[in-house]
Amino acid sequence: MPMKLLLGDGGVAQAAIDAGIGGAFSYPGTPATEIFEYIADRAREAGDDDHAEAAGISAHWSANEKVAYEEALGMSYAGRRAIVSMKHVGLNVAADPFVNSALTGINAGLVLAVADDPGMHSSQNEQDSRYYGDFAQIPVFEPATQQEAYDFTLRAFEYSEEVGLPVMVRLVTRLSHSRANVRMRNGANGGEKPVVEQRPRPTGNSWTLVPSIARTRYAALVEAQRRLHEDAQKSPMNKLTLAGRRGVIACGIAHNYLLEAKSMSDGGGGPGDLSILKIGHYPVPTSLVRDLVAHCDDILIAEDGYPFVEKKLLGVLGVPGKRIRGRLSGDLPATGELSPDLLATALGLPARATRSHDDLAARPPQLCRGCPHIDSFKAIVDATSGAAPFLFSDIGCYTLGVMPPYRAVHSCVDMGSSIAMAHGAARAGAHPVLCTIGDSTFAHSGMTPLIGAAQQDANMTVVILDNSTTAMTGAQGSLTTGQRLIDVVRGLGVKPEHLHVIDPHPSKHAENVAIITKAVAHRGLSVIISDRECIHLKVKTKAEATAAHVAPSA
Ligand SMILES: Cc1ncc(C[n+]2csc(CCOP(=O)(O)OP(=O)(O)O)c2C)c(N)n1
Ligand code: SF4
Numbered sequence: 001m002p003m004k005l006l007l008g009d010g011g012v013a014q015a016a017i018d019a020g021i022g023g024a025f026s027y028p029g030t031p032a033t034e035i036f037e038y039i040a041d042r043a044r045e046a047g048d049d050d051h052a053e054a055a056g057i058s059a060h061w062s063a064n065e066k067v068a069y070e071e072a073l074g075m076s077y078a079g080r081r082a083i084v085s086m087k088h089v090g091l092n093v094a095a096d097p098f099v100n101s102a103l104t105g106i107n108a109g110l111v112l113a114v115a116d117d118p119g120m121h122s123s124q125n126e127q128d129s130r131y132y133g134d135f136a137q138i139p140v141f142e143p144a145t146q147q148e149a150y151d152f153t154l155r156a157f158e159y160s161e162e163v164g165l166p167v168m169v170r171l172v173t174r175l176s177h178s179r180a181n182v183r184m185r186n187g188a189n190g191g192e193k194p195v196v197e198q199r200p201r202p203t204g205n206s207w208t209l210v211p212s213i214a215r216t217r218y219a220a221l222v223e224a225q226r227r228l229h230e231d232a233q234k235s236p237m238n239k240l241t242l243a244g245r246r247g248v249i250a251c252g253i254a255h256n257y258l259l260e261a262k263s264m265s266d267g268g269g270g271p272g273d274l275s276i277l278k279i280g281h282y283p284v285p286t287s288l289v290r291d292l293v294a295h296c297d298d299i300l301i302a303e304d305g306y307p308f309v310e311k312k313l314l315g316v317l318g319v320p321g322k323r324i325r326g327r328l329s330g331d332l333p334a335t336g337e338l339s340p341d342l343l344a345t346a347l348g349l350p351a352r353a354t355r356s357h358d359d360l361a362a363r364p365p366q367l368c369r370g371c372p373h374i375d376s377f378k379a380i381v382d383a384t385s386g387a388a389p390f391l392f393s394d395i396g397c398y399t400l401g402v403m404p405p406y407r408a409v410h411s412c413v414d415m416g417s418s419i420a421m422a423h424g425a426a427r428a429g430a431h432p433v434l435c436t437i438g439d440s441t442f443a444h445s446g447m448t449p450l451i452g453a454a455q456q457d458a459n460m461t462v463v464i465l466d467n468s469t470t471a472m473t474g475a476q477g478s479l480t481t482g483q484r485l486i487d488v489v490r491g492l493g494v495k496p497e498h499l500h501v502i503d504p505h506p507s508k509h510a511e512n513v514a515i516i517t518k519a520v521a522h523r524g525l526s527v528i529i530s531d532r533e534c535i536h537l538k539v540k541t542k543a544e545a546t547a548a549h550v551a552p553s554a
Helices: 008-018 033-047 065-077 088-093 095-104 130-136 146-163 211-234 253-267 286-295 308-314 340-346 372-384 397-402 417-427 439-456 482-491 506-521 542-548
Strands: 003-007 023-026 058-061 082-087 110-116 167-172 179-183 239-241 246-251 275-279 298-302 323-325 390-392 433-438 460-466 499-502 525-531
Touching: 003 008, 003 146, 008 033, 008 082, 008 110, 008 146, 008 167, 008 179, 023 033, 023 065, 033 058, 033 082, 065 082, 065 088, 065 095, 065 110, 082 088, 088 095, 088 110, 095 130, 095 211, 110 146, 130 167, 130 308, 146 167, 146 179, 146 211, 211 286, 239 286, 246 253, 246 286, 246 308, 253 275, 253 298, 253 340, 275 286, 286 308, 298 308, 298 340, 308 323, 372 397, 372 433, 372 460, 372 506, 390 417, 397 433, 417 433, 417 439, 417 460, 433 439, 439 460, 439 482, 439 525, 460 482, 460 506, 482 499, 482 525, 499 506, 506 525
Parallel strands: 023 058, 023 082, 082 110, 110 167, 246 275, 246 298, 298 323, 390 433, 433 460, 460 525, 499 525
Antiparallel strands: 003 179, 239 275
């Protein structure tokens, strides 16, 4: 079998290719971005085609995660396997089709790869996607290693078709972004292309969720839970090893951390007699959990994310006579990433003397020198000085406008929120109200609130920072930039006389301040498009661009 050094994200992506997908769908977001990029790059190489159609794999960035999920679901209905990938908060955006697709079911295999970010390396929260899987009542696979990322994803496509449901593969940052050798199935990596037949259209109609059909489908989903539970008990992704009376339940990557903690101590004569339940396939395999708890007196639950299994195990009443330890008990920290050292300490094993993050010199993120956002913020600040403006903002490189000396960002809640929040504040009578939003975020979820603001002629100023790219996540393309952005804004109902395009350049500062001042003085909606490309688009390669800037990826 061929071997390849792959990121966890690469393992998922290569498995999707080897599973014979017809398409990959995504909106960028760290740490999931590389799943789509890997597939798009391989497909492009194979097909020598900008959009990879010739390789038989369609791979285009979508406007947002909801759109990506729906496109993937449409491909599955049409009989081709599909993968949709996103960062954890992207699943909030895609939650509507995701949850409802568990009722409609799928046709060809549909895999949702979600990368969570415990510790918030580049995210606004550390939510745990396993809850979404539980909520939608679909199977979730959680790999511990890059090899499992590959193996579990391949299996996820088959299993999705066996049970007629989407299957989630849940990753975390450390796995997504670290590399290991991965053995691939025959035909991968230069071998024969996998041939997966287009599946025929199912008869009957289960895809139209009018109440009469939805009720039947929901009953079928609830009924299917019994099978999903039975499958999880028997799954080779869940493994129970009974030994001593101290037990550990290790979920996903936490199993890797456990092995490392044990190996540090085994080498030094530490206990090798832990009973271990490794969980990689949900719903939680309850009978395996029961067997472990019956065998042990003291059980540590290690999961990178929320205390999902720990809460289920404790329920309302707890487990009398047993010591159940984890994030809820305080034996592991309530927030942030786990690590081998944290597990070692919780198990009373010797921890390594490691460097902590505190040893590293602090390097706060900042806008690059020459960044067009700097000039936009300077103009906004000068145009509103002394007026105590509300400056709502959004997610992108420009969020760094929160830092001194600009201090021109007063909020950043979720993608696309700035326009709607500004509208809410304007309706409260606040003035002046401005918001800043990037071109990619505008396409993601800024267009819809602008329709309402335009219809109401809300007393606010929207500044769209068009740098021609999705800079923060590594310079992916943007769907609304340049003339297309202007056309879209007009089409959403913004009056042409209150739509201005400026060039955020130091030489144009006075002119820009005057335009913004006038726009803010207008009692109604005005939109300013601040149009200058990210300086890194001029750099030849994306690798150079990424190396050159220190704005965080999110
Ligand atoms: C729901 C969600 N999806 C994806 C992301 C990752 N993300 C953060 S900012 C951003 C887009 C930034 O592009 P743009 O708005 O054009 O601003 P720029 O970084 O180019 O200044 C993305 C995709 C996220 N934080 N939340
Ligand atoms: S990557 Fe581009 S948009 Fe982001 S801070 Fe640097 S210059 Fe500005």
